[in-house]
Amino acid sequence: MKKIFKLLVIICVVIVSAVPFSTFAKETDATDIEQETTALKGDNLETTTPDNQTEIKDESPLTEDKAAENKAKETTSKTESSTKETNFQTSSETESDEKETSEPILMAGDGSETNLIPDANLRATINTKLGKPADYFPTEADLGNLGGSLDLRNTTYTTLDGLQYLKKVIALQAVGITAPDGDLSYIAQMSSLVYLQINTSSFKRTAGLEGLTSLSNFQWTNNGQADSGSGSGNEMGDSFDPRTAYDFSFVPNNTALKYLEIEGVYSVDPKYSFLSDLPNLEHLNITISNMNDVSSLAKLDKLTYLNVNSNYISDISPLKNHSIYNNISASNQVVVLPGKDVYAGDSLTIDKPIKPDSSAMEYTLPANPVTTIAGDTIVMSNVINDCIVNYRLYNYETGENDISTPGVMMDFKSTELTAGEFSGQIIQPINVKAPAVDAAPVTVKYVDESGTKLADDTVLNGKVDETYTTTAKTIENYQLKETPANQTGTFTSEPQTVTYVYTLNDGAPVTVNYLDENGQNIAPSDTLIGKIGIAYQTSKKTIDGYKLTKTPTNASGVFGVDAQTVTYEYEKETNIDPINPVDPVDPVDPTDPANPINPISPADPVKPSDPTNPLNPTSDSGVVKATEKTNLPHTGDTTNHSMGLTLGSLFLVSGVILLRRK
Structure with missing residues (x-):
């Protein structure tokens, strides 16, 4: 019975020992697969043993044979993993070096997969x-x-x-x-x-x-x-x-x-x-x-x-x-000058075209036309068609010498350069025209918008078919309104007129101010605008509480180049309180007197009588002779009826006056 029990214990130990070993083997195989996959992906990873595997290995009561076998497998696994890692690193380093030496570079080969050079x-x-x-x-x-x-x-x-x-x-x-x-x-x-x-x-x-x-x-x-x-x-x-x-x-x-x-x-x-x-x-x-x-x-x-x-x-x-x-x-320069029109038999003068111009510059001049140097100019005399040679210049667009250039040619060469050379040919294209015929004049007029003349006419003369050019004039206070279509043209046998039309410039503004005696504005200012030379007219304003004291001398005038100011001066009106009149007293109507006194007719005057016994003046015997005495009337010495008449008249007149006032 004891032997059977011991056998069961041994079997259990063997079974228990086999389980972790199998687990370790499976994990090791998985690790190898993972490392191989990582190497193919290019990840430079180190091979490690899982911690749990180590723990299991330490805890497992392996026999010496099993432990040795397990150790051998582990060593083999590490060696294979290390080999794969080394191969990957070598491949990566090589590829990295190739990338650094080219921009970019493919792996060596015959390149048949990609044809980089199609031709x-x-x-x-x-x-x-x-x-x-x-x-x-x-x-x-x-x-x-x-x-x-x-x-x-x-x-x-x-x-x-x-x-x-x-x-x-x-x-x-x-x-x-x-x-x-x-x-x-x-x-x-x-x-x-x-x-x-x-x-x-x-x-x-x-x-x-x-x-x-x-x-x-x-x-x-x-x-x-x-x-x-x-x-x-x-x-x-x-x-x-x-x-x-x-x-x-x-x-x-x-x-x-x-x-x-x-x-x-x-x-x-x-x-x-x-x-x-x-x-x-x-x-x-x-x-x-x-x-x-x-x-x-x-x-x-x-x-x-x-x-x-x-x-x-x-x-x-x-x-x-x-x-x-x-x-x-x-050397061998070709200098083609601008073309010139010349009337047959006339001369042509041109500026020397070669620079720098000095005594070291030599010209070979043609004999026909007769050509001479005159200071800074070259003069060709009596130019006629027989003098002209039809030169043909190169045309790069066609590759041919097909640019026909009738004119006169001369050579030049500088002797100034000690070790170099500056030389070539000059071609002066010339168009010889028939003898000139006097053309009708071209009259240039300068007028305003109404046609009024603003400046003297300019008259141009020339030959038929010659070109004329006119210019506008500067006229004070005016600006050019339009340039005539025939500003430039050609002389003909018929008279021509070129008309420049001008308009007045705008004048500077005229400001009208309304000020009190202190120079303060008492009404809004007015601003007048117009053309230079045009008349302006200002007017006073009626301002409540003020009366005009001064009318400006420039109340009217003309617009000019400079700004103008017109000032109307005012002062306050003085307010006087009116005195209310006293209503007149109703006059008393006169009453008839109760017993009017009829005027008494004067009595018949007493006629003086001669005295019966006039008194004789005193004689020498001592009698005093009476002297005649005459009394003059005094003021106020009147009769009673005269005074009453006067008073009545006064009352009558006063009554009439009072009645009229009413």
């Missing part, structure tokens, strides 16, 4: 440079590692696609090739390019090269041509065969540019203004082009070589103070 001719040229078979498909890594220079010559390419992957190529020569104009942008993406020569190729524009910024040497010569120009006899520009005008404004993007050559092409800017933005330029060659101004070169202090042969330059004086001046190569 077979271009691919063959690059494969030769790579040392690969012609049918090899270069990878981006191949192209990115290709350095040095690349020559493309005398080949037609359907596209230049693929050149943009040549990140280490420093020099590109494209000579005699044909390719789409738009593909120049692929060249601009060659980021290490410092030398670029494009010669006698099909490109008719420079668009796409704007991305170039590192060039130190740029040559653009004889491109866009269909054929070479040729000439004979009196044709000018025999060596001129440019066929296209290009935009070179992108060139200054390359600030380190030292060498520039433009030949056999025209510039859309004949002044070549962009050259002033190339301060490091040392070598400049612009030949067989349309350059007509060297001003842009004046500040290129590092310039040591200059060749501008076969252009249209007439003035090199802007370079007079430059160190390159005496070494300039500027």
Whole structure:
């Protein structure tokens, strides 16, 4: 019985020991799978043993055989995991290095999966440079590692696609090739390019090269041509065969540019203004082009070589103070002057066109017409049709000498330059017209809007078919209203009139003020507007409580250039309280007297009687003789009836007066 019990215990121990070992084995296998998956994904993870596994292992009472077997499996698992991790890290480091050395670079191979260079001719040229078979498909890594220079010559390419992957190529020569104009942008993406020569190729524009910024040497010569120009006899520009005008404004993007050559092409800017933005330029060659101004070169202090042969330059004086001046190569210039009309038999005088002008400038003058130098001018005498030669100038748009230019030609050459040359031909185009016929006059009038004359007429005289030009006059206080349609025109056999119409300028305003004795406004001011010279009229205002004390002398006048002020002066009125009149007292009606006294008729006067016994004056015997006495009436000595009559009359008059007042 005891033996059976011991056997059961041993079996239980074995079973219990087997369970954690199986669990550990499963977890280890899962860990291996996870590590393999992580390695494929590129995650650089370290292999670790789960903590719970360690705990289980420590707690399990394994036998020595089982423990050894388990340890062996664990060691194998770690070794495999470490190997996978090492392989992944190596792959990652290699891939990282490749990414750093290219922008970007594909894994090495034949590139057949991706054709980076579609054109077979271009691919063959690059494969030769790579040392690969012609049918090899270069990878981006191949192209990115290709350095040095690349020559493309005398080949037609359907596209230049693929050149943009040549990140280490420093020099590109494209000579005699044909390719789409738009593909120049692929060249601009060659980021290490410092030398670029494009010669006698099909490109008719420079668009796409704007991305170039590192060039130190740029040559653009004889491109866009269909054929070479040729000439004979009196044709000018025999060596001129440019066929296209290009935009070179992108060139200054390359600030380190030292060498520039433009030949056999025209510039859309004949002044070549962009050259002033190339301060490091040392070598400049612009030949067989349309350059007509060297001003842009004046500040290129590092310039040591200059060749501008076969252009249209007439003035090199802007370079007079430059160190390159005496070494300039500027031969075979063609200077075409503005055309002139000359009546048959007349003379033509022109200014000397070549600068700088000095005794060192030599002219070879024609004998027909007789041509002489007179100070700063050239005089051609007795110009007739027989003197004129039909020169033919080069036309870059057609590539032919098909610009017919009848005129007179003369040569020039400067002997001032010690080691250089400045020479060429001058062409003066001339149109010889029939002998002049006096034309009818052109009368120029200056009037206002009503037709009133404002200034004296101007009379112009000339020859039939000559051009006349009139100008407006400045007239005080007036401005031009309209310019006549025939301001300029041609003299004819019929009289002509040109009329300039003017209108008055606006006058300055007239301000009317209404002030009291203290200078204060007592009514709103008025403002009058009108044309200069037009009359104005102001008027006073009726203002309550004020009376006008002064009327201005300029109450009327005319509008002028300067502002005017008209002032009406007022003062307050004095208020006097009226005295109310006393109503008159009703007069008393007179009453008839009760007993009127009838006037008494005077009594008959007593006649004096002679005295019976007159008294004799006193005699000498002592009798006093009475003397006659006469008494005069005194004031107020009247009879009673006279006084009453007077009083009655007074009462009567007073009554009448009182009655009238009522």
